[in-house]
Amino acid sequence: MAASAPGLRAAIYVRLSRETEESTSPERQRAACEALCKARGWKVVAAEEDIDISGYSRGLDRPGLQRVLSRLAEFDVIVFFKIDRLARSTVDFAEIMKITQNEGVALASASEPLDLTSSMGRAMAKVIAVFAELESDTIGMRVSSAHEHLRREGRWTGGRVPYGYQVADNPEGPGRILVVNPGEAKTVHAIVERVLNKDSLMKIATDLSKSDVPSPGHASRQTNGRRSGSKQWYTTTLKSLLTNPHLLGQVIEDGKPILRTDGLPLVTRPPILDMDTWHALQDELGRRAGAGEQRRHGTALLRGVLYCGVCGSRMYTFTAKGRLRYRCIGRLKHRQRLGEVSTCYGPSVPAEHTEDHVTELFLEKFGALEVVRMVERAGEDFRPQIRQAEEALGDLEKDRYERGLFKGEDGARRYAEQYTKLEDRVASLKQKQSEAKPAGVEEVRTGQSFADLWKAASVEGKRDILLEAGAYVEVAPAKRGGRRMDTSRLTVVFGEDGKLRRADADGQDVAKVAAELSAATDGDD
Template sequence: MNVSHKSLRALIVVRLSRLTDESTSPERQREACEQLCESRGWNVVGVAEDLDVSAGTTSPFQRPTLSQWIGDNGTDPGRAGEFDVLVFYRVDRLVRRVRHLGQMLAWSERYHVNMVSATESHFDLSTPIGRVIAQLVASFAEMELEAISDRIASAYQHNRQLGKWTGGAQLPWGYLPRETEDGWRLFPDAEAVPVIHEVAERVLAGEPLRAVSHDLNERNIPTAKDRMNAHQGRALKGYQWTSGGLKRSMTSPTMLGYATKREPLRDAHGNIVRDSRERKQYGPEEILRGRDGSPVQRAEPILTREVFDRVGVELADRENRKEPTKRTSALLLRVIYCDVCGRPAYQLKGGQGRSARYRCASAQYKSTCGNGTVVKSTLDELVESTVLDLLGSSERMSRVWEAGEDHAAELADLDVTLTDLAGQIGLGVYRAGTPQRVVLDARITELSHRRDELAAITTQPAGWAWKPTGETFADWWEQQSVQEKNIYLRSMGVAVRFDKRDELKVHLELGELYRMAGEVKAAGSIAAATDLFDSLAENGIAGVEISNGKAVFTSKAGDRVEFPLRSVKV
């Protein structure tokens, strides 16, 4: 590339990342570049300054300011016609990856733009040897970056093992950093902790996470990101709560004060997986462990182990259930389905003089299944009356957590810890023969002895139990909202299928009948039904289906026998 040093137009490139010390501050970089341009008689036409941008993960074409001058893809000339030379303090201010330098060399050759270092006289692209030297310089810059990254990673891991807050990652909800004599530590956030306790109580009471997150947003409760912004005096961004984000926060081990980590993902060859912007991709959150395999306790717990486990179990139980939104007004949403095409049915609000109805979802398509609509109240009343006929007179039971007697809670914690530690055997640094394995084995032995001591005196383990409430199921049902009734029907697997192509035909499936019976002190119809089904099972009958005033009994061999039912009318 033959370019004269006289009367050239120069674009100065300035970059600063968190890895850079004050010796290459933006002011120092710019001053050195301006001195070079002045000594060679070049006219400075602009400065592309990108601060807090890492050259290790960001190519020149991805930087906010520089990309406005050179384009964003390596084949776009950008504003190349407005300058003849790129001037930078040192090559590592432009690139830190050899492949990024290759992209810049190709771009400069294509659009006849020279690149000059203000402090490295050997960096001259006008000669073949200069281009080779430039490649070598970039290689050393990349090696230096890797060395810096390794040193930072080593210090980072050391401080995390000591339970210190090292920054960088997302701040866990419920905690704020504070500098102490021993470095930065996390402490419970007095504003967020009561909210977390409230959310835990609402989850255990059965409230949908969508409703809880909606309420938090309406009350302007800040997320962890905005709490950090407020703590640092920055403007709030207005991040919104979602049911998914709330679930991740409430089930994160950080609620127990544990330090966590996320390991980089690796491909089949062991190389770290990166996205299109060269950013590392990480796996799921894991508990960070000390040398003995125990979790690193980084801060005071916000939730007790008992509550944390209960919340986790409760939310796990909801995985197979689509919870309705706060606006749900249909009792049979995701309970009622078309018996012609199998699609779910939705509420069709009635107009003037017309009742609300259920209709198949295919009605919104050009080609429908031909099923008609059915008056909403007809099927709502059928389902409610059937459920109440079965359960109404039974005493409702409440699921409560019993902490246990004596040392049951500690024993439960030990069981969790021992299971946890045993799972580390043979993994990573805990392979046989390593110092960490010796410490792990000693820790397991110590905890096992303690467990044996407690097991000898424990009389009642902690766990869930069903307790009478003194309230009939019918009374409880009457107090529930449409949304809460809908949740119950879904969780019990109740399903309704209808066919209105001619006369109305309805199939009602009660789903988890034994689970229904297990949540009440069974009396009346539900007790008789479960006794009947037990007897049927003993006699080879696999199931019973109620359909249009008749009961169809199916044997394990597939035989079907029908009986009329006078009490069920549609």
């Protein structure tokens, strides 16, 4: 049936990315489509809209369009304002044509004189779709370029506001900028302090949720994008926040910092964290994520510290008669791995008494000592900037001598001025590189004792403190007839010796661990 025949059942489809232009407003689109249907004697049986939905990024995944395509048996023709309202890419338009043709449904544009029932008309429609796609790409490039320019000027281009910041009027001109949100910045500093003091992310997230502090994605602080009505914090929320360089004032796009022309991150807003704190935070988070350092909520204090004196295996917690105990499961591991019965009978010790004894010895040895945090100092490296400046010199020479630019006396003068500036910049950067400070590790005194740190830390934090102190506890077999915990069964070692014993028990390369410990000690000296 020809699309021009009267009496057809018509479905009107309207789409608009943003309801801002009157020329293509939903009302105007619908009116034009209804006028076409009236002029041709078609009966409008359905009308669907996709408002504030991009036809380019969403493709065919649009609610209104899907409703139309799911009811093709009820229509004879689909009417739209222009081809670019139906599809923004040639591929999508061709797919819609294929789907509708298979169902015997025609397509009609209210503002373009096309007969889509003929092969020539369909070919012309595809040509128009190509130009619609080109126009969409051009608009996208202009918008991206404008956003890039605004970001480099320090202006806010919209979207989700990074946690710790808030939008404010630009005091130096038009537009909006980001400034530090005092309340959220205070929350960030409190979180960082707890992380550096060995508190677990699970415990921090739980406390934040109980304190009713809005999470980064909560609707109270996000005006658009994905929002949540819950103030619940999660460990994933904390990891995402604490590893995002926006805390340094850097401008982030697609998860990566935007770089300046000299290759360094673009910083256009006040930082929330200083560089030393940032590096200490990343070191701590990286250490927790390292092999063998994965933890779960409720990890026992001596897990990874307590070892069996019979078979050398780690000891794990279990509950017997309502009381928590540590026991060796080396016998079970041996049977599972080798299918043989181990000579280890699986000694066990009461958790509370064992933990209290190890804690007492640790505080006796380290409690009064001051906690000194080792902070990695980033070295200065101007080589990327030198390379970029030298490449700019080469491009300038090609502009003059190969591309024929800088013609005439004025051109020669401008060329000489630019060349001189670039030469001076290269010389200045090379001088800075010769005096650059190397990377290293600095000791930062905290004024806090290990006893204070221990008192404030969670179970997971205390466990980390013991592991860093090189704690190693070996449990000897129980004596016959012994009913109460005999602390003489426990051999407690701290320091490098403890770390080496742990490495040996865990099957690690002891020589390699010893070399790493030696290198770290030399670095401290």
